[in-house]
Amino acid sequence: MELTAISAVGLAAMIARREVSCAEVMAAYLARIEVVNPAVNAIVSLRDSDALMDEARAADAAGARGPLHGLPIAVKNLVATKGLRTTYGSPVYADYVPVKDDLLAERMRAAGAIFIGKTNTPEWGHGSHSFNPVHGVTRNPYDLARTAGGSSGGAAAGLAARMLPVADGSDMMGSLRNPAAFCNVYGFRPTWGLVPSDAVGDTFMATLATEGPMARDIADLALLLDVQAGENPAVPFGRTGRFAVPEPADMRGKKIAWLGDWGGAYTMEPGILGQSEVALRVFEDLGAEIVPLAPPFPAEKLWQAWVTLRAMLNAGAKRGLYEHAAHRALTKPETIWEIEQGLNLTAAAVYEASVIRSRWYARAAGLFDQFDALVLPAAQVWPFPAEWRWPQDINGVAMDTYHRWMEVVVPASLIGLPALALPAGFGANGLPMGVQLMGRSGTDAEVIAMGQAYHAATDWPNKRPPAL
Template sequence: MQPCDLTAVEARRLIGARALSATELLESCIARIEAVDPAVNAVVARDFDRARATAKAADAATMRGDDLPPLHGLPLGIKDLLMTEGLASTMGSLLFKDNVPAKDDFLVARLRCAGANVIGKTNTPEFGAGANTRNAVYGATGNPFDPKKSCAGSSGGAAVALAAGMMPLCQGSDTGGSLRNPAAFCGIVGFRPTPGMVPAGARGMGWSGLPVLGPMARTVADAALLLSAMASDDAYDPLATTIHGKTVREPTDVYPLRPIDLSRLRVAVTPDFGFAPTEKHIRAVFAEKLGLFRSAFAVAEDASPDCSGTDEVFEILRATIFVGTHAEKVATTPDKVGPNVRANVEEGLRYSAQDVARAMTAQTAIYRRWQTFFERFDVILAPAITISPRSWRELYPAEIDGKPTRTYFHWLAMAYAVTVVGHPAVSLPVGLDRNGMPFGLQIVGPRGGDAKVLRVAAALEALLAGDPRTARPVPDVAALAKAPPIREMEGFLGFD
């Protein structure tokens, strides 16, 4: 095993014990990036020189016996939606292809202070719009299990970099499943926290709980470690509820994770939340996987909260965010804005104030039905995504099992069912599907139950690790190193 393949928790332990240097870990990650990234195009802007200087300083601090921060010496990928000082931050947009910020985003600065070593930026679709990671600046990102297939998105570059061992930790974001979808497609862990737990001071529409920032990693414990460094009570995020004079969110709330007894839990099981267009193949795989560990729970009942109206609520509220954020770009520079962003802005401009009010009212009603549902259950188990990975040449799935999808993001309904109500959720890798591609199990917790979700996920991860049918799959890194560059594939750059 190379240092880059170590879990973040183990690497941090070894660094603290002076058994591994931050420099050795970084150089291993850089070597892996240089060997396999040409095949998948995950790390699109690199900061190796500064990362080497940071690692050297971290090693000096270790040798001096300084108090070491929680992420000390751990290489970190930042999704190319957040600003990074001195490092290209394009958001996958031609409008920002030359943008080099003079200041870090609040969260990036916080993670650097926690000891993380920012190694580079990970690829994303334009402005994070859509769940197929391709854009007109850097091109497409391929799945590490088959570079011709999609890695989903919008945190696709992060998921691929983690799966291929390019770095132990990555920051991501999630609106319609942008953490959970690529985690499921690439066989890693993606956690969507409760809105406000991880402050997003740069979010333009700060009162919306649909978009959140969160951690991505190869294991649940690693994700919890990163979350513990991300979470805080920050006044710039209006959703970061604070009791004046008190710290509401402590790192110890989520890391280290306390054990949980699965045999005492009541879980609800649903393949579709009653409305998502889940592929027959995924339904069958979900049933097969669940059959291997369903007996581990006190109760595992086929049940779903009433999600009636979720499609319309998400479509309206999501489009409203796009109008607020991107309408001017579409109006003034339509030739430099991609089809997904244009479609959402155009859709949003068709809605009236009455439509938005109806969506917000329906969202509240759905949320309250979920609270009633969780009076009976501890967590919900569901597929993380509705389909198995397809070609990245397909901008989005226009049909599932022969039936047309409502929108370019309708295939993400398994994820946005949870987004609409603001509950925490994680995508946990559980082996492969029938196509030999990773399968992600979504675990959804109660309101504010971030730690509970992670504890259940960690317990399941440990239970399933010994069975090749359910253990986290690992891509063939040697094959990726020999694969032709993805940029040579037809349609690599752009949207067509």
């Protein structure tokens, strides 16, 4: 088996046993990237190959540093990396080289990862299609004419194309889950607070986005999550947790609620609900009871709260771009729209949104007294043409914002639930799709164990890798 097809857990074990060297692993990945990346464009700001080989040989000489020792990692281009160009997909930062790592990068580097470059994202992570004027568009390894999703699109495509053994991502509005579904890999949005942010800007109100792991199997997902997780004492609301290679959950007797299209509120392209039900039948075959569930909360209220709180946070964090005329002219219209929405908000509107959020959290807690997990599709559309900015309509229903077509991810995002994107196989169009497996807040290990049971029964990423 080629080294690039071996799991991260497997490679780490082989390096530890000295069955393979860090230099051999690096050489294999660099060769794969050279062949595949020009077409996919998942990895950007790729470092010099000679420098990377020197670093890999130094890792061999130094001995194990941590669980990611010697593994080539490309960090999402929204995470600052010391000495490695970090652009956020923005022309304003086209030549920016940070002088220090963000916390997530610092943890992965301390665990022994060798940073080879960055993974592509949309500008500022806005939108679930990874294109920007600095690095171009990332394409789907399963169909190069299609999007890989976003904002962790480069991470998902890099994994699927065997250019990375494991990858970090982040998720505010489905940015780990949507690209995982589009690229036939796993993406895990952890309970909010498990993977902490850096102590910059607001850390009390900014509780919608989180970083997390992506992988081609659940053991690798747990490996990276264990590196990422753990409190940052400088930010509030932190959680702790350790994640070993999980045993598959015994699904017998478990109850899973199927929310479908939320009673028609979430318009879906043809075939997505049926493909999602393929994944549900896997859980049913494993012994779980699948229970169709009527919408437990008004979708329009969830959307109202979501766009209000998201706009408030974007306006606060990105206001400097807006007020600097030259930078504003270089900023994508979707980001400008977010900022302008936020600048026009009243305190009363923000409070009302927070009340809606609070009521949904309480309602969801009641659901988890009845069910072990909730399931929704991970996307409302199949991977769409790469030249689009975003889908303008679904089945003739016009999308009134640049992100309305991603609304199905909001129920988990709004209240910080752990949500695991599981590959659900391929539609009649040959394109991948996935579902979201959501658990009670704090039950990350249990959700991952259910994912392990599902992976053992399906193994979609390795059963049907892309034919590049």
